[in-house]
Amino acid sequence: MNPITWLKQFASRYFDDLRLRLAARRAPWQLALLGTGGGLIAGVVMVAFRLVTEIPQITFLGSNHENYEALSAIWLLLLPTCGGLAVGLLFHWLRPTDQAVGVVHVMERLAYGEGHLPIKNAGVQFFSAALCIVSGQSVGREGPAVHIGSACCSWMGLKLRLPDNSIRVLVGCGTAGAIAAAFNTPLAGVIFAMEVILVEYTLASFTPIILAAASATTVSYWSFGPAPVFQVPAFSLGALDHLWYVVAMGIGIGILSTVFVRLLVFFSRRLTTQPVWLRMMLAGTCTGILALWAPQIMGIGYDTVNAIFLGELGLQLLLIVLLCKLLATALGLGFGLPGGVIGPTLMLGALAGGAVGALVTLNDPQHSSSPALYAMLGMGAMMGATLNAPLAALTALLELTANPHIILPAMLAIVTAELTCHHGFHTPSVFLKLMEVRGLEYSSNPISQFLRRLGVTHVMDRGFTQLPRHVKRHQLEQSLTAGVRWIQSYEDSRHLLVGADLQRFLATESTTAEDLIDLNELPLPRIAMATISAQATLEGALRNMERQHVSALGVVSHWGTQVLGIITREAIERSYRLPLN
Structure with missing residues (x-):
C-alpha cells in the first residue's frame, strides 16, 4: 500500500476513534492538548486585537495611547460621531445574521447552536470593535476578545469535526484565554469561563480550560510583558471597624449595577425601527457630547482607572466622570455598538469605589484605608454584580493586587453588591438580561448541563x-x-x-x-x-x-x-x- 494512503487511513481511523472517545469524555489527554492549542490561538488573537487598536491610538494620541483628554473640543465631538457612523454603515451593509457579536452572541450559540460560532461574525467583531475603541466609544475590548477567541476555538473544533460536547469546552477555552490574556489573570479567566459562559464546574472541563488560560497568558507575557493592565499601588486596610464602609459601598454599587443594567436595557429597546447606522451615529454623538464635560469616558479608560488608584481625581471629578461614563456606556451598547461591557463595568466600579474612598478620607483622614483599596473593591463589586460573576471578580482582584489581604474586604463588597443587585432588585446579569430582551433563554439546570456533556x-x-x-x-x-x-x-x-x-x-x-x-x-x-x-x-x-x-x-x-x-x-x-x- 502507498505510504501516503496508509497514513491517511491511519489518521482517519485515529480521529474517528478520538471523536467517539470525546463524545463519551474518555479522552482527557487529547482534550487537554486541544485546550492548550485553543488558548494559544486566543492569546494570539488577543495580542493582534490589542495591536490593531493601540497602534492607531499611539499614532494619533502619542505614547499615552488613551490620552483622549488632550483632544480639542471639536475632536472630542467629531471622533466618536464619525466612528459611530462608520461602524453603523458597516453593519448596515451586513446581513442581520452577520451582525450578531459579543458575549451575548457566544452564550446564544451555546444555548441554541451547540457552540458553533460563525467565523465571519468573529471577523466583523474584530474590525468593528477595533474601530469603536480607536474612535473613543465608551466600550471595552474584553467582550470582543471573548467572542473572537471563542469563535476561533469553535472553528478549530468544527474543522476537526469534533463532537459538540467538545466544541462547547473549546468555546470555554477561548473565553478563558481571552480574559486571561486581556488582564494577565489566568485564574480569573478560568473562573469567568466556567461561571459566566459555560455555567458549570466539571473536572473534564477544568483541565483544558486551565491549560488554555495558561497558554494564552504566556503569549501575552511574550508580547507585552508580565505586568498586569492596572498599576495597583501598595495599599493598606484600615481598622476592622471600618469594614462597615465596605459593606455600605457594596450596597451602593449593587444599586449602581442595577441602574446600569436597566439603563442599558432601556436604550436597547429604543429607536429599534431606525436604521442601524443612525442608531450607532447617535450613540457616538452622545458620547462626544458627554466627553466635552468628561473626556475620561472615551476609550477603554484604563489610564483613568490607574489615575484613580493614585488618588489623582478629586471627589467632584469622580462623580462627574461616573455619571457621564454610565450614560455613555448604556447609550453606546444599548444602541448596538459592537464593544464590550466588561471594561466599562470595571471603570464604573473604580469610579464609584474611588468616590467612596474620598468620602471616607474626608470623614476620617487619620484612620481611613488607602483610596486605591476602595477603587479596587469597587471594581470587583461592580464586576461581580453586573456580570453575576462573584468568584471571577474575587480571583481577578487577588491576581491584580497580588495581595491576599484584599480577600476579606473584597468578599464583603462583592457579596453585598451581588445580594443587593440580584436579590434586592431582582436584576439578572447584564448578559442574561440582554438575551431576555432578544427573546432568548440560557438554561443552566442540572439535567441540561449533563445532556450537554455527552x-x-x-x-x-x-x-x-x-x-x-x-x-x-x-x-x-x-x-x-x-x-x-x-x-x-x-x-x-x-x-x-x-x-x-x-x-x-x-x-x-x-x-x-x-x-x-x-x-x-x-x-x-x-x-x-x-x-x-x-x-x-x-x-x-x-x-x-x-x-x-x-x-x-x-x-x-x-x-x-x-x-x-x-x-x-x-x-x-x-x-x-x-x-x-
Whole structure:
C-alpha cells in the first residue's frame, strides 16, 4: 500500500476513534492538548486585537495611547460621531445574521447552536470593535476578545469535526484565554469561563480550560510583558471597624449595577425601527457630547482607572466622570455598538469605589484605608454584580493586587453588591438580561448541563440495519439473530421497525425461508424517525426530537451518508436517571 494512503487511513481511523472517545469524555489527554492549542490561538488573537487598536491610538494620541483628554473640543465631538457612523454603515451593509457579536452572541450559540460560532461574525467583531475603541466609544475590548477567541476555538473544533460536547469546552477555552490574556489573570479567566459562559464546574472541563488560560497568558507575557493592565499601588486596610464602609459601598454599587443594567436595557429597546447606522451615529454623538464635560469616558479608560488608584481625581471629578461614563456606556451598547461591557463595568466600579474612598478620607483622614483599596473593591463589586460573576471578580482582584489581604474586604463588597443587585432588585446579569430582551433563554439546570456533556455516539444503539423492502424470511431472521434491534426499509427512511416486534411476528407466521416479506406492509407499529449528526450532544438530540415530533433519531456519520446507530428518547432518559437500588 502507498505510504501516503496508509497514513491517511491511519489518521482517519485515529480521529474517528478520538471523536467517539470525546463524545463519551474518555479522552482527557487529547482534550487537554486541544485546550492548550485553543488558548494559544486566543492569546494570539488577543495580542493582534490589542495591536490593531493601540497602534492607531499611539499614532494619533502619542505614547499615552488613551490620552483622549488632550483632544480639542471639536475632536472630542467629531471622533466618536464619525466612528459611530462608520461602524453603523458597516453593519448596515451586513446581513442581520452577520451582525450578531459579543458575549451575548457566544452564550446564544451555546444555548441554541451547540457552540458553533460563525467565523465571519468573529471577523466583523474584530474590525468593528477595533474601530469603536480607536474612535473613543465608551466600550471595552474584553467582550470582543471573548467572542473572537471563542469563535476561533469553535472553528478549530468544527474543522476537526469534533463532537459538540467538545466544541462547547473549546468555546470555554477561548473565553478563558481571552480574559486571561486581556488582564494577565489566568485564574480569573478560568473562573469567568466556567461561571459566566459555560455555567458549570466539571473536572473534564477544568483541565483544558486551565491549560488554555495558561497558554494564552504566556503569549501575552511574550508580547507585552508580565505586568498586569492596572498599576495597583501598595495599599493598606484600615481598622476592622471600618469594614462597615465596605459593606455600605457594596450596597451602593449593587444599586449602581442595577441602574446600569436597566439603563442599558432601556436604550436597547429604543429607536429599534431606525436604521442601524443612525442608531450607532447617535450613540457616538452622545458620547462626544458627554466627553466635552468628561473626556475620561472615551476609550477603554484604563489610564483613568490607574489615575484613580493614585488618588489623582478629586471627589467632584469622580462623580462627574461616573455619571457621564454610565450614560455613555448604556447609550453606546444599548444602541448596538459592537464593544464590550466588561471594561466599562470595571471603570464604573473604580469610579464609584474611588468616590467612596474620598468620602471616607474626608470623614476620617487619620484612620481611613488607602483610596486605591476602595477603587479596587469597587471594581470587583461592580464586576461581580453586573456580570453575576462573584468568584471571577474575587480571583481577578487577588491576581491584580497580588495581595491576599484584599480577600476579606473584597468578599464583603462583592457579596453585598451581588445580594443587593440580584436579590434586592431582582436584576439578572447584564448578559442574561440582554438575551431576555432578544427573546432568548440560557438554561443552566442540572439535567441540561449533563445532556450537554455527552455526545449521541456514546448512547446510541448500534444494533441497526437497513434492508430492501422485499426481503426473504431467512435473511430477516439472520439479521435478528445477529443482534439487530432496529430495522429500516430502504424505501421508508422516516420509520423504524422494532426487532422484538418482528421476532414475535415471525413466530406466528408459517411462511417458508424463501418467502418474501414486504417490510412496508407488515401490520406492526412503526417508530417515527429523523436523523442527527454524530457531532450532536444528547441535549441537541432531545431538542431535535421535540422539534420534529419523533421518538428516535438515526445518528449519521459526519458526511451524512451512513447511519451509525439509533438513539431514542428512552435511551437519553436512562443516561441521566439514577438507579433506585
